[in-house]
Amino acid sequence: MSPQRRRVAVTIHPFRPEALQAATEFVLGCNSRGIVCAAPAEDAVRLRSVAPQAELIELDDAADPELMAVFGGDGNILRAAEWAVPRQVPVLGVNLGHIGFLAELESSQVQTLITTVAQRSYQVERRITIDTVVRERPGGAVLWSSFAVNEVSIEKLARERMIEVLVRVDERALSRWATDGVLVSTPTGSTAYAFSAHGPVIWPDLSALLLVPLSAHALFARPLVLSDHSAVSIEVLPGGSPGGVVWCDGRRTFDIAPGMEVEARLGTHHLLLARTSEQPFVDRLVRKFELPVDGWRAAADRARWDAH
Numbered sequence: 142m143s144p145q146r147r148r149v150a151v152t153i154h155p156f157r158p159e160a161l162q163a164a165t166e167f168v169l170g171c172n173s174r175g176i177v178c179a180a181p182a183e184d185a186v187r188l189r190s191v192a193p194q195a196e197l198i199e200l201d202d203a204a205d206p207e208l209m210a211v212f213g214g215d216g217n218i219l220r221a222a223e224w225a226v227p228r229q230v231p232v233l234g235v236n237l238g239h240i241g242f243l244a245e246l247e248s249s250q251v252q253t254l255i256t257t258v259a260q261r262s263y264q265v266e267r268r269i270t271i272d273t274v275v276r277e278r279p280g281g282a283v284l285w286s287s288f289a290v291n292e293v294s295i296e297k298l299a300r301e302r303m304i305e306v307l308v309r310v311d312e313r314a315l316s317r318w319a320t321d322g323v324l325v326s327t328p329t330g331s332t333a334y335a336f337s338a339h340g341p342v343i344w345p346d347l348s349a350l351l352l353v354p355l356s357a358h359a360l361f362a363r364p365l366v367l368s369d370h371s372a373v374s375i376e377v378l379p380g381g382s383p384g385g386v387v388w389c390d391g392r393r394t395f396d397i398a399p400g401m402e403v404e405a406r407l408g409t410h411h412l413l414l415a416r417t418s419e420q421p422f423v424d425r426l427v428r429k430f431e432l433p434v435d436g437w438r439a440a441a442d443r444a445r446w447d448a449h
Contacts, residue, residue: 147176148198148206149258150230152221153184154213160237163248164212165192167235170255172196179206181224205230208258208415211244215333218243219390222290226410231265233415242332242429245417253417263415268329269348269369270408275387275395279376279402289389290412291330293405295375295397296322296355297385303358304385305378310352311371317378320357322385325350325373325405329412332426334391340364344422350407372406 149171154160165188168178172195179200180188188197200206211221211234218234225232234244235254246254257263273293275285297304303319326335328343331351336342340353341364348369354362367373377385379399387395387403397403427434 145204148204149176149178150200150206150209151178151180151184151188152209152211152213152217153180153187154217154237155183157213157237159248160212161187161191163235163237163251164188164210165195166251167210167212167255168192168195168197170252171258174255174259176259200224207231207261208233208263210235210254210258212248213237214241215243219290219392222390222412223392226270226288226290226412229410229413231263231413231415233263233417242425243329243414245415257417263417264419266345266414266416268345268412268414269327270410270412271325271327271350271389271405272408273325273387273389273403273405275397276402276404278400279374281402284401285387285395287389287393287395288408288410289330289405290327291333291390292324292326292335293403294322294324294334294388294391295377295385295403296388297382298396299383302382304382305380307376307378308352308354309374309376310365310367312374316359316361318354318357318359318362320354320359320362322355323375324353324355326353327351332429335364338364341366342426346422348407350405369407372404374405375403377401377403 151164153164179198181200185199205228209225209230209232211218221232235246236244237248271289274283305319307317308315324335328345328347331343335353338353350367352365377399384398
């Protein structure tokens with residue numbers, strides 16, 4: 142009996158022609174090295190439309206692959222994580238978006254990706270996730286549950302009214318806020334929504350949770366970095382607020398009413414990110430945000446030297 146052939150999964154940004162082009166090149170390159178590719182049904186149809194000769198199976202018909210290559214931006218990686226995280230399949234992103242903090246390679250590096258996959262020369266980085274549940278009341282029955290790679294956000298439902306919440310950490314009351322919302326973020330998510338809310342950037346290998354209030358009316362409303370053993374609960378208080386909505390990674394959502402509680406804690410599973418090189422996070426931070434390392438002082442010094 143011949144040994145089972147290697148399988149690699151592929152998923153594609155639904156609206157970017159360059160993603161389809163790069164993914165097709167990747168699939169054909171893997172096929173030429175004896176690797177079978179698997180894709181979600183819609184992606185498989187698109188790939189077959191431009192490369193009918195490709196050796197391609199639908200993802201639902203395959204055993205779990207050794208890797209999932211994602212052609213798109215961070216949003217596509219978060220979409221792929223819905224499938225990959227419960228199965229603990231590593232994800233490798235090829236960036237066709239904007240910043241692409243989770244992505245490892247750019248679209249021009251497809252040949253590098255093919256060689257890396259063929260030689261299994263990638264490393265796997267483990268990132269923590271968040272498990273969240275919505276309860277009908279504090280300590281009550283669970284109404285909804287999900288996980289998040291970046292963040293869980295509790296946001297107001299009505300634009301003109303803030304949401305009133307009581308935040309607890311490890312079952313101890315922390316603060317009552319009238320606020321636009323509350324984020325509970327992973328270190329991975331600290332460069333996403335939490336970054337826009339003026340939270341700190343946390344190195345991704347740190348196991349910790351970040352609690353960030355959004356425009357809270359309170360004397361104490363600072364971002365907090367919590368232990369990974371901590372559990373955060375946000376109770377929606379009655380008092381005229383129509384309630385709110387919970388989002389996990391901006392993708393999975395549930396409406397919450399006054400009296401309900403949202404609980405967030407360290408996730409059961411990790412996000413496994415495949416990396417082709419051991420690039421320090423500070424280098425990634427500088428490159429992705431195009432940080433001016435020299436700053437304004439160095440620019441002023443250069444101007445003085447040029448004047449002379």
